Amino acid sequence: MPDDEKETEWLHNILEIVTDGIVVLQDNEIVDANSVFSAMIGYQKDDLIFMPFENLVDSLSRKHHRNLLDALADADDVEAFNTRLRTKHGDLLHVEINPRIVNFDGADAVLISVNNVTGQIALEETVLELENRFANLYDLSPIAYLTLNREGIIEQVNKAAEELFGYTADRLIGANFSTLFLEKTEEYDPAGDILTEVSRGRTVNALEVEMVRSDKRPIWASISSSSLTPGSEKPREIGLMAVDITRRKLAEDRLREERERADLYLGLMTSDLNIINQSALFALENLKVSLDLPEEELELINETAWDIRRSSRMIANMEVLFKLARSPPDRVKTRVSTHFNRAATEVDRDFEWKDLDISTNIGEESLEVLGDMFLWSIFFNILHNAMIYDPSKKVRVDVNASIVDMGREVRLEFADRGPGIPDDRKPHVFKRESIAEAGSPGKGLGLTVVDRYVSDLGGRVWVEDRIPGDSSKGSKFILVLPRWQEQLQIPPITFYKSQHCVFCDPVLDTLTSVLDDMGISRSTIRVVDVEDPDAGISEDALPALPAIQLGSRRLAGYVPEQDMRQEIVRLMMMAAE
Template sequence: MPKTPDSPDLFQRLLDVLHDGIVVLDGEDIIELNSAFAEIVGYTKEALLDSRFEDLIDPLSRRTDRKTLDSLYAGKSLARFTTRLRSKDGDVVHADMRPVAVQYQGSDAVLLTVRDITREVSLETAVTQLENRFASLYDMSPVAYFTLNRNGTVEQVNQEAESLLGYDASEVIGKTLSDFLAQRPQTYDPADQVLKEVLRGKEVSGIEVQLKRKDGRLIWVSLSSRALTYSGEKPSEIGLTAFDVTRRRAAEARVREEKDRADLYLGIMTSDLNRVNQSSLYSLELLSGTADLSEEHRRILQETSWNIRRAARMIANMRTLIYLRDSPPPQKQTNLYPHFERGRREASRDFAQKTLTIKTNIRDGAFMVRGHAFLWSVFFNILHNALMYDTDEEVAVEVKASFADKRKKVRIEFIDHGPGIPDAMKERVFRRSGSGDKTIESGLGLTVVSTIVSALGGRVWVEDRVAGRSSEGCKFVVELLAWMDEMEAVTEEAVIDFYKSEDCVFCGPTLEALYLLLDEMSLSHTIVRIIDVDDPASGVPVDELPALPTIRIRNTELAGYVSEDDLRTVVMGALLGLVGTQDT
């Protein structure tokens, strides 16, 4: 049995240099202590000396730790334990107790080392609460969660994952996500592709695959995944979420089906209506040649002929909008003059009873822009609008073009002397919202103008001919991108090679994102060359590619899953770099 120093002063000095609390007990009585213990419970040393240690124990702990305390006072079975003390201020102090039997001044005693672990206990409690809260949120989440190891084996699932697949957790844990695919591809495994991308340090999101539930029902899910923990530099634990998108996919399929049906009906209807209109116009022209018609009858024939032509133009505009949406023409170097001439000629033909006089500076070859085959419709519809609403038989319009923004743009102004457009309507005339608003333009002509100009990266708006006097005519302003020689590199040839496979889970979403980015940059989809590696004629062995999809833009390459942000950064940088190379 250890023996304390014979000198009380020496023993006290030794106790006071220790950071842990020290108490010497004779039974329940405190016969010696140091300052550290006194600070723990908030009393002075003098107040504690010769007091009962039992009085410092929290009442609840006196009951729960009764046997341990009795053994402590008796000096038997002295083992380390934790209990709760009550400070002078009434605060609970969590304490770690380490007793040892000693000889103190010739008598048996217990030396008790006391450490305040209140902060540690509070932290442990907080961590436990957070863990419990996370576990509750994990299980209560409406999104299916899977925790995988780096081999793709499921280690943990939540309740929503069980509900999604129709399996109990025990039936899912230990398997891979590939085991639940509706149909495992012969070459590319979408679940394995997601895992490989995450192991490469990427975060994957929005990948849709079809799974098979326990009851045999097929469901579509959107997968997202990222690494949760790392072992060294490699992910050791992977989190994966799955959200049921079956209803959305079914709704999209129905929308596509209805759209295809509507387009079919629209195509048939417009084709038949065109034939009816042509036949009607032919008959009206024959009647107009009859010599014995009265002036009133001739007026009625002319008005009927005009309405039929107007209906035909609306049908033509509708077909143009559909074509621009489904099959946008390639953008290329375009001379404004032929498009201006055709637009002027077609507009004048519809208003044979009026004379269109145009003052313009547009000459052959004077203004080259980035355009396409439908650019003439911009001139036609704006001039047609002026002819329709100007009540005079002689309609004067000034069409003048000029370079702007350091010759990077071509600005075209159409100035008429018609009834003008109120300020409240100036934006709405370019769109048919379907809201029932009565706009000045009841057809689709200006909507076609806005669609074409926007697709070419330009702008269109309308102003007052005389500022502040909206009833004294309009000034339509069209801004188009001026043609620059370096545009040839990104409009006349494919500059992006996109390698894909039918079994590649990332190919479809990545190609769609690429097309959306090109639309935003006003670039034609024709600059993308699609190379299907499944086709032996492509001459591209799959094992020569780093991953699918692979995107190559000159000397830049992307492979595997690519987020929209990364795709935007690399593609825009590569294309702008390509233009910059052409400049130097």
């Protein structure tokens, strides 16, 4: 068989094997094509035979690639190029044309490999569009973004970073990230600590640090940082986001000052004023005993003593509200009967001219709730309220206690026989909602304290009619408190910190939050300041600060919440063995 016939036979065989579209041209007409090309262009193979190839080329591309198409027609000096074809249905295809001169049926022909790259072009355009959008978002974002290399050199910034730090981009790029902080010391190097944590593969989230602008003015920023090259042993690029929180920090400082001032005034009220009240009560009592006074004057002394006691109770309630808001005591196992008996005794002492008649089953029940030192004042305020508003000389209050919700809660009902509370007032009796209402005579803070205390414990409080549907026959105050459940005990957790540690406070906050979520007492944590000479350990003995000792294992640095949870679960399993 002659060589040209062999090559022609080879071409016929190869046409249906390859996965690209194949077209054979002679004198610019298609003399053969494979099924891949036919399917690509939407024509039957027989319809393509003897069709000029350039008829398939888009009209604009035909003009643009005139010389290249002429070379194909002449089968001379052909070269690869990209163009666009029109399918039978009018769709536009982006294709790569790879031609070569071959022998076909004894004459020169052009074998064209046609690769459809429409999807690739569309993907590239989409990627380019997304890159442009990201670039716009990056540059227009109100959040400062910086890109660093592994040594902490700034490689890229957006406009928000320029505005936050007061430098132009050309001044920031090439500078070390550490120049944006106050001068570092041997103990305090936040920039170095952030880079160290990210180089370990960790993510730093919302770390609040003090930084410095170009004009040396200090600012506060919330820093989040992570590797931009995940999976690599050492990140080549580090992304960093900085949010300006200076105003919030200044507001917090002002709020702290106001709180300290309020605490000072509260201290004066709860100590000095109580001393004055006690002195006044002692003087009035001395007058009653030492002088033979007329009945009218004795009545006046009793009324004055009562007003002084009420002012003392209001001061005490204010103190409870402040402590619940600022520094609530630890929640511990609290016996209901102990606090209830104290409350009843204190109420009886306040009302010398009345008798408090309590019918209750609390003494019969060994009830323990999740509470604290203020529980007695809750019972006191409800009983005190009944004594104030019931005009009877003998005030009866029925107090019933029961365990509900499958043993998880304790329900306490206080039913009095006073004038009752109208339905439209029931939703408002626990709250002092306005300055005008706060100034109304006879309205104290007692029920406000009850509501705040019960809510803080995760309980509920409301008021109903003692006799349903008749508000004039007295009220029933109902408290539902969490019943005490023994907390899970695990081995102590030791938390090592220092005053100069960048991550210590946020990591300790995360640790306490995790323990709260898992129902483990915060008292499990033992905090050790390594700068304390009596600590018994130096910072050099630890891999990094903070360090958390959990049994035989130790976590160090900016520890992620998930790692803490895993180790605490391990401790729980060990404790259960």
